[in-house]
Amino acid sequence: MNSLTGTRDLLRLYVRRDRVKLPAGILLMALVMASNVSGFKRLYSTAQERADFARGIDSNNAQLFLYGAVHRGDTLGGLVAWRSAAIGGVVMGLISLFLVIRHTRGEEESGRAELVLSGRVGQRAQLTAALVLALVSNLGAAAYILALLLFYRLPAGGSVALSLGLAAVGMVFAGVGAVAAQLTESARTARGIAATVLGAAFLLRALGDTSASTPWLSWLSPVGWVERLLAFAGDRWWVFAAFLAATAVLAGAGYLLSARRDFGAGIWPARLGPAAAPPSLRSPFGLAWRLQRPALLGWSVGFAVVGATVGGAGKGISAELNGSDSLKKLFRNLGGHGDLTDAYLATAMSILGLLAAAYAVQAALRPSAEEAAGRVEPLLATQATRLGWLGGHLAFAVLGPAVVLAVGGLATGVVYGAATHSLGHQVPRLLAGALVQLPAVWILAAIAVALFGLAPRAVQAGWGALVVFVLLGQIGSAFGWDQALLDVSPFTHIPRVPGVDPSATPLLALVAIAVLLTAAGASGLRRRAIGA
Amino acid sequence: MTSAITASGLTKRFGPTVALGGLDLSVSTGEVHGFLGPNGAGKSTTIRILLGLLRADGGEASLLGGDPWQDAAALHARLAYVPGDVTLWPNLSGGEAIDLLGRLRGSLDPKRRDELIERFELDPRKKGRAYSKGNRQKVALVSAFASDVELLLLDEPTSGLDPLMESVFQSVVAEERDRGRTVLLSSHILAEVEALCHRVTIIRDGRTVETGTLDELRHLTRTSITAELDGAAGDLRGLPPVHDLKVDGDTVSFAVDNADLNEALACLTQLRVRSLVSRPPTLEEIFLRHYREDAGREGAGRDGGAGLDDSAVRNENSHRPDSPAIR
Numbered sequence: 001m002n003s004l005t006g007t008r009d010l011l012r013l014y015v016r017r018d019r020v021k022l023p024a025g026i027l028l029m030a031l032v033m034a035s036n037v038s039g040f041k042r043l044y045s046t047a048q049e050r051a052d053f054a055r056g057i058d059s060n061n062a063q064l065f066l067y068g069a070v071h072r073g074d075t076l077g078g079l080v081a082w083r084s085a086a087i088g089g090v091v092m093g094l095i096s097l098f099l100v101i102r103h104t105r106g107e108e109e110s111g112r113a114e115l116v117l118s119g120r121v122g123q124r125a126q127l128t129a130a131l132v133l134a135l136v137s138n139l140g141a142a143a144y145i146l147a148l149l150l151f152y153r154l155p156a157g158g159s160v161a162l163s164l165g166l167a168a169v170g171m172v173f174a175g176v177g178a179v180a181a182q183l184t185e186s187a188r189t190a191r192g193i194a195a196t197v198l199g200a201a202f203l204l205r206a207l208g209d210t211s212a213s214t215p216w217l218s219w220l221s222p223v224g225w226v227e228r229l230l231a232f233a234g235d236r237w238w239v240f241a242a243f244l245a246a247t248a249v250l251a252g253a254g255y256l257l258s259a260r261r262d263f264g265a266g267i268w269p270a271r272l273g274p275a276a277a278p279p280s281l282r283s284p285f286g287l288a289w290r291l292q293r294p295a296l297l298g299w300s301v302g303f304a305v306v307g308a309t310v311g312g313a314g315k316g317i318s319a320e321l322n323g324s325d326s327l328k329k330l331f332r333n334l335g336g337h338g339d340l341t342d343a344y345l346a347t348a349m350s351i352l353g354l355l356a357a358a359y360a361v362q363a364a365l366r367p368s369a370e371e372a373a374g375r376v377e378p379l380l381a382t383q384a385t386r387l388g389w390l391g392g393h394l395a396f397a398v399l400g401p402a403v404v405l406a407v408g409g410l411a412t413g414v415v416y417g418a419a420t421h422s423l424g425h426q427v428p429r430l431l432a433g434a435l436v437q438l439p440a441v442w443i444l445a446a447i448a449v450a451l452f453g454l455a456p457r458a459v460q461a462g463w464g465a466l467v468v469f470v471l472l473g474q475i476g477s478a479f480g481w482d483q484a485l486l487d488v489s490p491f492t493h494i495p496r497v498p499g500v501d502p503s504a505t506p507l508l509a510l511v512a513i514a515v516l517l518t519a520a521g522a523s524g525l526r527r528r529a530i531g532a
Numbered sequence: 533m534t535s536a537i538t539a540s541g542l543t544k545r546f547g548p549t550v551a552l553g554g555l556d557l558s559v560s561t562g563e564v565h566g567f568l569g570p571n572g573a574g575k576s577t578t579i580r581i582l583l584g585l586l587r588a589d590g591g592e593a594s595l596l597g598g599d600p601w602q603d604a605a606a607l608h609a610r611l612a613y614v615p616g617d618v619t620l621w622p623n624l625s626g627g628e629a630i631d632l633l634g635r636l637r638g639s640l641d642p643k644r645r646d647e648l649i650e651r652f653e654l655d656p657r658k659k660g661r662a663y664s665k666g667n668r669q670k671v672a673l674v675s676a677f678a679s680d681v682e683l684l685l686l687d688e689p690t691s692g693l694d695p696l697m698e699s700v701f702q703s704v705v706a707e708e709r710d711r712g713r714t715v716l717l718s719s720h721i722l723a724e725v726e727a728l729c730h731r732v733t734i735i736r737d738g739r740t741v742e743t744g745t746l747d748e749l750r751h752l753t754r755t756s757i758t759a760e761l762d763g764a765a766g767d768l769r770g771l772p773p774v775h776d777l778k779v780d781g782d783t784v785s786f787a788v789d790n791a792d793l794n795e796a797l798a799c800l801t802q803l804r805v806r807s808l809v810s811r812p813p814t815l816e817e818i819f820l821r822h823y824r825e826d827a828g829r830e831g832a833g834r835d836g837g838a839g840l841d842d843s844a845v846r847n848e849n850s851h852r853p854d855s856p857a858i859r
Binding site for chain 1: 583622632
């Protein structure tokens with residue numbers, strides 16, 4: 001019996017619990033990679049075309065911000081690495097940190113871990129099993145990706161570097177998850193902390209990649225390291241030392257902190273709450289406000305930071321580029337129209353729209369989480385009606401995205417406007433650009449509500465819908481998928497503001513669809529059994 | 533006396549599982565009514581139907597004169613519900629949860645609330661995630677008892693309470709009864725039901741198998757007899773059909789249906805009784821008897837059924853981890 005006893009049994013349990021979730025996530029990641037490779041292969045078949053495309057990227061801050069710089073853009077491998085390094089790193093990071101927190105803090109909070117750990121299980125077994133599962137998953141994903149890259153006959157060295165690099169960034173954030181899980185009693189808070197670290201890492205990289213004066217910022221970010229591996233462009237293997245060191249330090253910190261706390265407790269002590277409820281806590285809406293407020297605050301802060309960063313990066317686009325016809329043409333190939341700066345800002349606003357949609361789904365699914373936890377029955381055994389209860393949360397799914405988009409648009413407009421001495425001009429344009437995303441965002445919330453009312457077992461398909469729309473928008477449009485398919489995504493119908501004058505028809509149509517879906521969900525909720 | 537709850541012929545299916553197969557329940561206004569049944573018998577399903585959280589597939593239910601499904605919100609202003617497995621909002625304190633639920637019911641007596649918090653020895657400042665099962669239960673109980681309502685629906689409300697708190701619970705329910713409130717108490721703790729309830733309903737497999745006052749139920753059932761005979765227990769062939777017959781030297785013990793009591797005593801007196809102890813059945817025995825018949829029926833092919841031997845009792849107990857026999 002040592003501190004690792006039982007790790008293997010726990011690992012088996014975790015694998016059993018994740019047997020659908022993890023393979024699905026890994027498969028999705030591999031599919032995105034596959035569409036990247038095949039898309040580039042088809043669109044840019046000669047070295048000259050690829051090099052022209054890559055030059056277009058290097059002069060486009062939106063692309064630099066999202067994906068980073070291209071290295072050896074004249075090769076297919078160089079383009080694939082450029083496109084997948086940052087975004088792929090974020091996806092692997094998210095999968096890994098959620099995985100580790102789910103099996104450590106999540107299990108402790110639910111009380112299930114107490115039963116398991118009362119068995120013949122060592123003190124470090126739980127965290128070790130979670131980290132081993134993260135390692136297995138990341139290596140599994142790397143194996144898929146490697147097989148795929150080799151299938152397209154990309155150089156073996158770069159293929160190994162890129163696939164292992166994505167796995168390595170996953171492991172760094174598994175370590176972040178291991179630390180975050182020790183800090184508070186709440187898995188929700190731990191996920192928030194770890195995801196914030198991931199977001200900050202992405203922003204650091206984005207700032208480093210868009211700024212001529214501070215490119216070293218990227219080196220502070222594990223997400224940036226994937227790009228700095230220079231896969232297919234020299235393969236700097238020594239960058240893996242940074243991944244290894246960061247993972248080891250974070251995992252070690254996780255073990256240290258874990259040994260210094262009691263089971264179920266966090267390093268940060270739990271605070272006592274008030275002995276009586278404030279006057280505001282007297283209605284379903286008051287309760288929804290209490291439950292949804294932390295998320296609204298967190299997303300607002302996130303949108304302010306992202307907006308300010310987007311605005312700050314926008315300044316770097318020079319007038320010289322705007323004057324170059326060939327670059328403009330290249331830019332249009334990337335999906336841009338008209339003015340380069342406006343196109344960049346419009347792209348950034350559409351990214352804010354996708355993020356806001358994620359928030360909308362999260363807020364709209366909160367009632368479902370409440371029901372699954374068994375907290376709704378006592379509530380509905382009072383005068384609170386089903387629709388009143390749903391409405392409280394729905395207010396956040398509908399108005400919450402409006403708030404965070406307004407914050408994001410304002411932050412972009414203020415920072416960009418201040419930098420270009422055109423505050424009065426930019427703020428309303430960018431506010432409009434952010435808010436025009438709302439009808440599409442509401443569709444996602446409405447889908448979640450419809451599922452909740454009509455097919456409560458399938459509510460997680462709300463996230464599935466978001467993933468599909470993101471794929472259609474990010475991959476489908478870049479690689480020229482059939483327009484009828486792209487039209488499935490509500491974001492396809494959102495005008496690119498600033499730059500294009502929005503027409504009301506598609507927006508009103510989206511709102512009407514959202515209203516119908518919501519009404520269907522609400523009527524389903526009135527009829528169905530609660531908690532059964 | 534008017535009826536607070538009436539249900540007749542309630543049926544409810546969950547896919548292939550029949551949860552309720554024609555359940556009857558009648559609770560008069562002002563009474564504390566015990567609602568008994570083994571795990572999975574359909575107690576919680578019945579209560580959820582009464583709360584309008586589930587819709588019955590068939591049968592009639594009426595609660596405080598209204599339809600539990602149609603008039604849910606209006607009826608809920610007049611009742612309080614305590615579930616058996618209380619989950620609280622992790623980031624709300626216990627005090628906040630008490631106030632919230634009370635305000636949503638439409639009535640909360642702050643003085644009564646503070647008094648109950650003290651009696652139940654609850655720290656209302658702790659966050660929901662920090663409470664143990666028993667303390668979560670106390671939060672729900674305080675909130676329910678501090679609300680000014682006519683009807684309390686309590687679904688195994690004391691399953692996590694210690695004996696001290698159990699006795700506080702019993703005295704609070706007795707107070708509620710004295711104030712004229714109606715209580716439906718689903719419970720596994722038979723001593724609690726025996727102490728508090730005037731009438732009980734016993735259900736099994738989604739059907740009502742017994743309902744009435746405790747006295748009535750006792751009359752319907754058996755008396756336990758232990759007799760010490762003068763000399764070895766001789767010819768017991770004169771005994772009517774009895775249950776759990778045990779002979780140990782000159783001591784004989786059995787349970788006999790009250791209808792056969794006279795005949796059994798006659799047989800014993802012929803064998804010359806030195807001492808005799810007779811005991812009316814406890815609720816536990818009434819309850820177990822229904823279980824035993826259940827087990828006997830299930831095991832009919834195996835041991836010939838009628839449940840005359842102890843193996844049937846053991847068999848039944850093994851289905852019930854919270855058997856009163858272990859208590």
